[in-house]
Amino acid sequence: MDSISQAALGAAVAGLIAGKKCSPKILLAGAALGTLPDLDVLLDYGDPISNMIKHRGFSHSLFVLIPFSTLLAIVWQRFVAKTWSLGQLWLLITAALVTHPILDSFTTYGTQLFWPLNVPPVAISSIFIIDPLYTLPMLIPVLAAFIWRSRASKLCGVGLALSTLYLGWSLIAMGMIKDRVEENVAGTHLEGQPVFIAPTPLNTVLWRVVVLDDDKYWEGLASLKDEDPTIDWMPMVRGDWPFPVKSALLTDFEYFTDGFVRFQQEGVGLTVTDLRLGMAMYQPFKFIVAEQGEDQVWQVVEPKQVDPGPLLPRQIPALWMRLLGWQSIDAMLCNEHDCFRD
Structure with missing residues (x-):
């Protein structure tokens, strides 16, 4: 805290x-x-x-x-x-x-x-x-x-x-959201997959949910104020580590995050992101761990943290409207480069 x-x-x-x-x-x-x-x-x-x-x-x-x-x-x-x-x-x-x-x-x-x-x-x-x-x-x-x-x-x-x-x-609110998530994934290929649930900033009403699914993950928002219990899932690519063996540092990182990580190429760099912290629109714990040379071959580099940049002004009021149960604005809470990439 x-x-x-x-x-x-x-x-x-x-x-x-x-x-x-x-x-x-x-x-x-x-x-x-x-x-x-x-x-x-x-x-x-x-x-x-x-x-x-x-x-x-x-x-x-x-x-x-x-x-x-x-x-x-x-x-x-x-x-x-x-x-x-x-x-x-x-x-x-x-x-x-x-x-x-x-x-x-x-x-x-x-x-x-x-x-x-x-x-x-x-x-x-x-x-x-x-x-x-x-x-x-x-x-x-x-x-x-x-x-x-x-x-x-x-x-x-x-x-x-x-x-x-x-x-x-x-804890009670989290349990309510957990029950709702289980109902949403029941009977789908997401049933039984690793699930992460956490509150969004400054409240315990609106919750963020991430479900891992092999080479992708699904992210959604669920508010205790929602009239419709259906979660609008957003599919996103998880990416892969380009080397046959992971370094001890990356292994420790995956252990620390319980496997909720994402690899993504950004320019000539390969980043790894802790999916638990932040939201699709803002993920503060992202690190460059490899870079691609002129020969298109990846090389492991000393980790460098990526500046997440500021939140978009339109996303702050959108977050609070979503908290109140406005499920139609889920897409506003995503970065166009991150959401709906399949």
Whole structure:
């Protein structure tokens, strides 16, 4: 999630656990702890694909954060918070740190909760990385806690409860869309194929669906406001890797994306795209991984991230109209170079 959400979450958790000891300093410390795991974004792993798949790695692992919390609690109790019991201080620090990756695991990007174990990132994909309906009900009570200090802990608890309820709603909404997708593909050649479902930006009403189908994939939008349950699928070419063997980096990329990737020739370059993130009209995680020489032979190159460019102005209001159930405008949400290519 975004830094504001994580800071608000850390502050709310710290304030709730602190109880009568809650103060502006505690809230600020919780906010700082809540954003601490994202400092790994400052690390450079050598290339943009590695930077992507290794983000939310060791710094988000429960196997790292819990021992780190223990060490930090011992040091903090000895030199700063001497009036606190070690147990309460450990619980505050651990909760403020660990809730960060747990919240991240509800997004599409995924979180390596169990690093260094060789297991896929946890990516529930029920909430967009920025969602005001999650953040504001928690942020407003936390800010109020700075003013009404006698009720600070209760305010933090209220904010945390409201945001958690919304997170629970996101799972219910996702389940409703999943049932609808299964009904749409039942009895077709898409039945049983890998499916990816995620909310569109800033809401949990309009959802994006991607279904893999050998050399192509099908993308559609489904809103909880739709009167017609039929999903208007858009076929798109997945492309192929032109070499007999994939590099370890590409293998890791496909593992990270659970196979939801697309290869596409753009000029003399071959790009690979994470199909889970963004939409057909805007896919931010696209990388050039090979280039074609004058002899028409492909050569693997150092990965370079492609600038996705700005969203088209007409697509933003179209997205909101689609959220409200206007199914006739699905085509407006596609880039003419990407959609309906078969």
